[in-house]
Amino acid sequence: MDTVITTNSEQETETLGQTVGELLFPGAVLLLDGNLGAGKTAFARGVARGLGVTKPVQSPTFTILYAHSGRLAFYHFDLYRLEDEQELLDIGIDEYLDDEGVSLVEWAGKFPTFFTMPSMYITIVRGQGEDVREIKFSAGEERYRQLLTELLARS
Ligand SMILES: Nc1ncnc2c1ncn2[C@@H]1O[C@H](COP(=O)(O)OP(=O)(O)OP(=O)(O)O)[C@@H](O)[C@H]1O
Numbered sequence: 001m002d003t004v005i006t007t008n009s010e011q012e013t014e015t016l017g018q019t020v021g022e023l024l025f026p027g028a029v030l031l032l033d034g035n036l037g038a039g040k041t042a043f044a045r046g047v048a049r050g051l052g053v054t055k056p057v058q059s060p061t062f063t064i065l066y067a068h069s070g071r072l073a074f075y076h077f078d079l080y081r082l083e084d085e086q087e088l089l090d091i092g093i094d095e096y097l098d099d100e101g102v103s104l105v106e107w108a109g110k111f112p113t114f115f116t117m118p119s120m121y122i123t124i125v126r127g128q129g130e131d132v133r134e135i136k137f138s139a140g141e142e143r144y145r146q147l148l149t150e151l152l153a154r155s
């Protein structure tokens, strides 16, 4: 099941992320893809807010992972600086992905064969106009399809 939602500002992307955050379930995995400056971190900030995270969300580009606590734990990854799958294993990503918290992974598309667990795949591309973004959601497994159906009902 695929859906594209268009946003026209950073704020709209955050709000969309927030709605997703409100709908997330324990153990959910969100895989984000999109070029530099697409809006992945903006979306992640919204997800954090929707999960009830109160501390500010920064981009984990240099740290690879920031962990936050909200209604559920929130594990925010940025794989931009990683080169191979062994580095993913070295940071213990498997344990976070298997955890009851929510994992959100920026630059997941760098490792196309690694993320085989059930997940929501989210690709952000620029649209026509400086502030336009097309956010494509792909859901395979049932819980993620339900989440997407609920998201469409709310947006
Ligand atoms: N509709 C929009 N949604 C999100 N961001 C937007 C939108 N329109 C403009 N922007 C701008 O695009 C930039 C998005 O930056 P952000 O850090 O979220 O991107 P990113 O995909 O995480 O980049 P990186 O790959 O460097 O981590 C911000 O400067 C934001 O103001």
Ligand SMILES: [Mg+2]
Pocket (backbone or CB within 6 Å): 040, 041, 042, 059, 078, 106
């Ligand atoms: Mg980012």
